[in-house]
Amino acid sequence: MTTTIPTTAPTTTTETRELRVGVVGLGFAGSTHLDAFTALPGARVVALAGQEPARLQELGTSRGVEHLYADWQDLVARDDLDVVSIGVPNSLHHPIAMAALESGKHVFCEKPLAVTGDLAAEMVRAAEENDLVLEVAYNHRRRADVAFLHDYLRDSPIGEIYHARASWLRRSGIPGLGSWFTDRQAAGGGPLIDLGSHVLDIALHLMGEPRVVTASAVAYGELGRAGRGGGGKPVSALSDRPFDVEDFSSALLRFDDGSSLQLQASWASYSKVHEDIEVELLGATGGARLHVDDYSTDGTLTLYSDVNGAPTVSKPAVHVPSGHHQSVIAEFLATIRAGEGASAPRYAGHHGSYALHRSRVVDAIYESAAIGREVEVQGEAR
Ligand SMILES: NC(=O)c1ccc[n+]([C@@H]2O[C@H](COP(=O)([O-])OP(=O)(O)OC[C@H]3O[C@@H](n4cnc5c(N)ncnc54)[C@H](O)[C@@H]3O)[C@@H](O)[C@H]2O)c1
Structure with missing residues (x-):
């Protein structure tokens, strides 16, 4: 019996496999995410959720999205998604991200990460514990x-x-x-x-x-x-x-x-x-x-x-050309792909901690304005 010894390392299919994306939100943010993921190679939007039925149908048909939902819960419950992309009112960022991260999906979230620093901290912790990417749409820095x-x-x-x-x-x-x-x-x-x-x-x-x-x-x-x-x-x-x-x-x-x-x-x-x-x-x-x-x-x-x-x-x-959302989403996808070829922990440094600091600063500003004096910004244990 002869054995063929490969002369090059086998290519892993995970590095190039198409990432399956679910987008939540149909407004400026959600539709911008939808178009950015659709335009980028290596990703496919397979599910879309939002509460404007006519727009949901119109976006789903024109972008070829197979699965359409009114509520985010039904989208996040799918077990065939790699990514959930969040473009909804700020108070929904936390519940959607937590459900997605706890069910093994990477998250791309609109800014602000959450409505408070404490909720943002829970999201970062969930990303760390599940070794998943949590990226935030700070698109303007990509100008x-x-x-x-x-x-x-x-x-x-x-x-x-x-x-x-x-x-x-x-x-x-x-x-x-x-x-x-x-x-x-x-x-x-x-x-x-x-x-x-x-x-x-x-x-x-x-x-x-x-x-x-x-x-x-x-x-x-x-x-x-x-x-x-x-x-x-x-x-x-x-x-x-x-x-x-x-x-x-x-x-x-x-x-x-x-x-x-x-x-x-x-x-x-x-x-x-x-x-x-x-x-x-x-x-x-x-x-x-x-x-x-x-x-x-x-x-x-x-x-x-x-x-x-x-x-x-x-x-x-x-x-300054347009397309800053597409730049940050391209980086997000590249980070996920790079991690797929690595050994665990794969995504250290990509769990949204920089965005958490911004949320802590926002908290401190509101608190200072409310009480009328300088306050300390809460830090995270390192
Ligand atoms: N990075 C940027 O430049 C930028 C620009 C605009 C908005 N944003 C952010 O994007 C987010 C959304 O803003 P927008 O202007 O697109 O808001 P919007 O009000 O236009 O759209 C919100 C969408 O969320 C959907 N939604 C609400 N509840 C839902 C639920 N339970 N299930 C499924 N979908 C639900 C609505 O149906 C709607 O389609 C906000 O966090 C905002 O801060 C970021």
């Missing part, structure tokens, strides 16, 4: 201008960064007065948790992930409570919901390395802004500013330095 700044800062060209300002400010853009967005129980908060968490993420990412140790904050809801600031959009049919979130907040955050961040977020304010995203870094030998005016895609970066003693301003020409 090409943010990536450019991140690369630029690698060799400290602006010296030690001692302070930063980060803001996402709208003149009149409360998302759905009377919808889940303005109901604290469903959303966890207003523009801070909705928009501020994105610019907080960008600032921490650019500054090298310092830990936030304290927050001193204020929050107001003057416009929203009076029914103003909705940008002329009709008040939702669910308008018996309360407006019990802020429409503006401002916080001073202190970091463990002595540096600090002024963070502001508004859905509505009587000010010159329209839809303004800004992150400004002040360094010992230079500065850098990202300013996205009404989702502009060019001319967003400015660098400040001294050249031969003369104050100098430069404008890197970086174009």
Whole structure:
């Protein structure tokens, strides 16, 4: 009898097998996830859930999704999914992620990870205990201008960064007065948790992930409570919901390395802004500013330095294509595939702990605003 000895290592089918995805949510987030997973090789959306029957049918048919559900529970109960992707109101992130992780599925979750840090911590723990990937849609840090700044800062060209300002400010853009967005129980908060968490993420990412140790904050809801600031959009049919979130907040955050961040977020304010995203870094030998005016895609970066003693301003020409969700989802899929070929534990460092820290910071900001003094940001045992 002859035995054939393979001359190369056998290829594993797991490394290239198609990942089966279930998407929950049909709004901006859910449909963006659906399109991103559909466009990427190596993944297939086989199940979709959402509570708008006509849209569910329309998306299911046009994207070729086989299994359609009104409720997330029926989707997560499937035993043939590798991934559950969550694009639903914030308070549902936790129950859906927990059910998915505890039944062995990787999770891609919209920001914020959860409505409180404690719930976010449970999600991270479930991802760790089950050795699964928990990734969060901090898509704005994948903007090409943010990536450019991140690369630029690698060799400290602006010296030690001692302070930063980060803001996402709208003149009149409360998302759905009377919808889940303005109901604290469903959303966890207003523009801070909705928009501020994105610019907080960008600032921490650019500054090298310092830990936030304290927050001193204020929050107001003057416009929203009076029914103003909705940008002329009709008040939702669910308008018996309360407006019990802020429409503006401002916080001073202190970091463990002595540096600090002024963070502001508004859905509505009587000010010159329209839809303004800004992150400004002040360094010992230079500065850098990202300013996205009404989702502009060019001319967003400015660098400040001294050249031969003369104050100098430069404008890197970086174009920002769309598709940041697709970038983070592509990374998420690549992480899962890389782990499939590895030995356990396969996914250390990919359990969402960085997003948990952002949730702890958001908690501290709301607590500080509520009690009127500086509070400590809760840390995790390491
Ligand atoms: N990363 C970003 O840029 C970005 C942008 C927008 C929204 N978001 C986040 O995405 C999430 C959803 O926001 P949105 O604007 O898409 O909201 P949305 O209100 O437009 O859509 C919510 C969807 O959740 C579905 N849903 C609610 N309860 C459900 C249930 N029990 N079972 C199944 N489906 C259910 C609804 O049917 C709806 O399709 C939020 O967490 C929000 O913060 C992120």
